[in-house]
């Protein structure tokens with residue numbers, strides 16, 4: 233593998249570029265993005281070796297697509313049109329069903345591997361890219377059987393070499409589960425942030441009084457709306473279902489408070505402490 237084209241070189245594309253280049257110094261990373269300023273930044277930061285355009289994809293051995301999921305759905309068929317028959321295309325999108333559907337009948341479907349690296353931060357753009365982001369994290373691979381075996385093997389080596397473990401799921405299953413553990417967490421952080429901002433008009437008060445509990449709980453509210461709006465749109469049915477369950481739990485909590493039922497409140501929290509067991513081994 234010699235020529236890698238990174239389409240989107242923000243947090244995910246840039247971090248993948250760093251780790252893959254560290255493991256394979258002879259590889260040339262070509263960057264493709266909407267804005268020239270983003271490409272220049274990526275060059276300056278050493279995330280990419282060269283700037284490129286979609287027309288250059290005819291030289292690609294591997295294409296990594298890390299752009300918002302609506303842009304991925306639109307661009308993926310064109311990317312497959314332009315690559316040589318031997319190249320592999322992977323995407324890093326946080327939703328999988330619409331993306332897989334967008335290329336299900338494409339003549340080069342077997343050159344594509346759908347994946348979702350479960351790693352990230354609340355920061356975005358090339359300056360957010362960091363090395364080691366994927367070490368010890370899970371990469372969810374969907375519809376692996378639809379990718380040529382040789383290309384599957386290439387991808388698996390590349391991603392296990394940067395420290396990822398691989399899990400297989402079908403796209404619908406992925407989107408259902410990820411709505412709970414990722415999409416709901418982001419909505420919850422955004423609305424927690426909104427609630428505090430609406431009430432506490434004085435930014436200084438928020439800053440002085442907010443402890444690290446608030447900061448860590450609301451952290452995800454710093455995430456990019458440009459990336460998250462299309463995720464919620466593509467995963468609407470699952471996200472709405474998780475929100476209904478979450479709102480029901482919040483309502484129950486409110487009713488217990490109103491009824492002064494602190495024994496029940498204690499029990500609600502005590503049973504939820506089980507999350508400690510579930511999350512053992514993360515961090």
Ligand code: NAP
Nearest residue numbers: 240241242243244265266267270298303325326352356357
């Ligand atoms: P990011 O830091 O905001 O970077 C996005 C990149 O996509 C930028 O280089 C941007 O370049 C480009 N871009 C934006 N809109 C575009 C469009 N309409 N067409 C073409 N390029 C466009 O985002 P990210 O966090 O790396 O996320 C990238 C992908 O990874 C998304 O699909 C996301 O769902 C997925 N993902 C994210 C996380 C996470 O925690 N952030 C985790 C796993 C997977 P310009 O500046 O040139 O527009």
